[in-house]
Amino acid sequence: RELTVQLGERSYPIYIGEGLLDQAAFYFDKHGIGKQSPLLIVTDEQVGRLYLDKLESGLRAAGYRTVSAVVPAGEQAKSLLQFEELITIALKAGLDRKSAIIALGGGVVGDLAGYAAAAYMRGIRFIQMPTTILAHDSSVGGKVAVNHPLAKNIIGAFHQPAMVLYDLETLRTLPPREVSSGLAEVVKHGLIRSAEFVAWIDENADKLRALDPEALGYALYFGCRVKAEIVSQDERENDLRAILNLGHTIGHALEAVGGYGELLHGEAIAIGMVGAARIGVELGAPREVYEVTKRVLAKCGLPVRLPAHFDTDAIMDAMRHDKKFKEGRMVFIVPTAIGDVVIDKNMSAERVRRIVEQLKEEEQ
Ligand code: NAD
Ligand code: ZN
CATH class of the missing domain: 1.20.1090.10 (Dehydroquinate synthase-like - alpha domain)
Incomplete structure (x- = not known):
């Protein structure tokens, strides 16, 4: 299934289906994500263990250069500390204005990676690859943020993704409570x-x-x-x-x-x-x-x-x-x-x- 978020120049597609993780390179290429600049994949420990290799190997086989950042699972990862960590990794890997940051995970990873993408070099492209049901909500709409110890989501931005790629197969490993x-x-x-x-x-x-x-x-x-x-x-x-x-x-x-x-x-x-x-x-x-x-x-x-x-x-x-x-x-x-x-x-x-x-x- 396919949808478009209509926002003039910032319109973007949402793809929903099975097996999209394997086809990520195809969709990236289709939407103008170039192969010259490195991509940063952000995920958490749990999702990373399950799906990071699959995504990275597919992208690399298609000629993309990727680096990854694996943050702890859970809400604590939405912090300025983790944000700075991502920026460090982005700088060391040589991400430039044509690079993209990819969020592979739930709402926590999406909000954190999205905020890094909004801030790095005043904003680079950002791709949402949600892996939770909840993230059908958080991955659409462009609200990105990290938490302050005194308030949730208080350090943030509006930064619309370039694309949402929602592989429903990943949902099979979700714990029932999630x-x-x-x-x-x-x-x-x-x-x-x-x-x-x-x-x-x-x-x-x-x-x-x-x-x-x-x-x-x-x-x-x-x-x-x-x-x-x-x-x-x-x-x-x-x-x-x-x-x-x-x-x-x-x-x-x-x-x-x-x-x-x-x-x-x-x-x-x-x-x-x-x-x-x-x-x-x-x-x-x-x-x-x-x-x-x-x-x-x-x-x-x-x-x-x-x-x-x-x-x-x-x-x-x-x-x-x-x-x-x-x-x-x-x-x-x-x-x-x-x-x-x-x-x-x-x-x-x-x-x-x-x-x-x-x-x-x-x-x-
Ligand atoms: P989450 O990202 O913490 O994921 C929940 C747990 O499930 C984590 O432990 C994660 O490791 C694990 N997990 C994720 N995908 C998995 C998979 N496929 N298989 C097995 N385990 C998996 O939490 P969430 O519920 O997705 O998102 C909550 C966050 O989203 C909150 O921080 C909330 O503020 C934010 N949010 C943002 C918006 C927005 O518009 N930006 C909207 C709603 C919620
Ligand atoms: Zn909500």
């Missing part, structure tokens, strides 16, 4: 744009969890399409793009309070989406919005209840660090129907607090 975490963003794309797609996930959740190639290919294509459409209309998040943050205001706070270890990103936003649905119903959406949201997320193997030991004050404090929090009010994405949301720019922190408390009482 599969479910990634499905949370798939569900999110349905909840903001398509009731039909949500109904389809409701029917096919088991197949998705079992990585059925047909079902997964369709779901990831649909998810990428929703993301691509929204990014095309509002690349820099002036307005519309904010709807992609459904479940994230609460979710990011839960990740922070859990020390970025207890809850995976998708798990945290799943709980956040249940909270958002509850708020939607309070504000007049049909009760089905809450029921369907919760049911579909649970079918995907996601938590819908907030573990009781999460401290509500700490969660509210974490939300205050959010860029969009001011005087007890925040920007919050509120579902109005399945497949539809609105951006509430004046949500009361008090209401959110009450909902967070209720999330500890949800039936799992």
Whole structure:
């Protein structure tokens, strides 16, 4: 399957299919990645062990020069320290303005490598090769960043990739918990744009969890399409793009309070989406919005209840660090129907607090 992210001169293709890792050289060549300048492949230890040799040998056989950087697996790799490390490797390998940096991995590798590509020589080309379900979201749209000890994703840029090459075969080695975490963003794309797609996930959740190639290919294509459409209309998040943050205001706070270890990103936003649905119903959406949201997320193997030991004050404090929090009010994405949301720019922190408390009482 193939899609285009429409952004004028910065438009780029997304290829989704099986066996694309082996054909990387073909696609690179097709999109003008030259063989004169070296390429830097960034991956993490886990993904590197599984797929780096395959990618490198294919590229080298086709005449590309490659160097690789293998970072530790996990969120800690999104740091200024790792960023500097990548720049060192890039300099030593002689990467120039015609070089490209390739991200082979999940959202962590994509965000880190993308930020290095955005900054190195004020920006060189960047290719996303996602290997997680979650990365169907993070690899599209050009938001790249590393974390600061005080705040996640706070050092970043907009830097669109030249191409997204999504080999679904790599997903077969994903741990089940990572599969479910990634499905949370798939569900999110349905909840903001398509009731039909949500109904389809409701029917096919088991197949998705079992990585059925047909079902997964369709779901990831649909998810990428929703993301691509929204990014095309509002690349820099002036307005519309904010709807992609459904479940994230609460979710990011839960990740922070859990020390970025207890809850995976998708798990945290799943709980956040249940909270958002509850708020939607309070504000007049049909009760089905809450029921369907919760049911579909649970079918995907996601938590819908907030573990009781999460401290509500700490969660509210974490939300205050959010860029969009001011005087007890925040920007919050509120579902109005399945497949539809609105951006509430004046949500009361008090209401959110009450909902967070209720999330500890949800039936799992
Ligand atoms: P991740 O990159 O840490 O990958 C999850 C784990 O799975 C890692 O341990 C990794 O080594 C392993 N893994 C990856 N691919 C594998 C494979 N094919 N087989 C076996 N193991 C594999 O995490 P993620 O969930 O992909 O991404 C989360 C990150 O994405 C967060 O940092 C989040 O902030 C970021 N994000 C960014 C955007 C964006 O728009 N830029 C959007 C959403 C999320
Ligand atoms: Zn997310």
